[in-house]
Amino acid sequence: MVDxxxxxxxxxxxxxxxxxxxxxxxxxxxxxxxVVEASDATSVLSLMREMAPDLVVMDIVMPGLSGLELIKxxxxxxxxxxxxVLAVTNLATPAxxxxxxxxxxDGHVSKPIKPKEFxxxxxxxxxxx
Numbered sequence: 001m002v003d004x005x006x007x008x009x010x011x012x013x014x015x016x017x018x019x020x021x022x023x024x025x026x027x028x029x030x031x032x033x034x035v036v037e038a039s040d041a042t043s044v045l046s047l048m049r050e051m052a053p054d055l056v057v058m059d060i061v062m063p064g065l066s067g068l069e070l071i072k073x074x075x076x077x078x079x080x081x082x083x084x085v086l087a088v089t090n091l092a093t094p095a096x097x098x099x100x101x102x103x104x105x106d107g108h109v110s111k112p113i114k115p116k117e118f119x120x121x122x123x124x125x126x127x128x129x
Contacts, residue, residue, distance in 0.1 A: 009126050010034040012053040014044055016062045031119035041065035048080050055125055060089040068103050075104040084125055
């Protein structure tokens with residue numbers, strides 16, 4: 001269960017697949033989080049500056065700019081570098097996990113997600129932050 005401190009936390013969800021994005025948003029809202037959506041990577045940096053999210057939940061495989069390319073931009077930006085970013089991906093081998101960590105992600109969740117576990121993982125990141 002998410003406590004009242006975490007209920008006010010804002011999460012930016014970056015996912016190009018409409019159905020997956022709706023699932024993530026629904027799970028997070030049901031967990032008591034405020035959620036802002038982005039359908040691709042193009043507006044993420046400006047959205048992050050505008051809203052200062054407590055956490056970014058990001059797909060890796062997206063058209064145009066991938067999550068791996070975007071995390072490099074986030075980590076290179078002095079204003080955004082401290083924001084925790086959680087990868088949500090089908091990439092789940094030990095080598096994939098290492099590559100995500102090396103790229104700058106703070107953690108990952110494997111697809112398909114399990115809603116309660118997803119909520120708990122997000123809450124854990126926000127508690128640790």
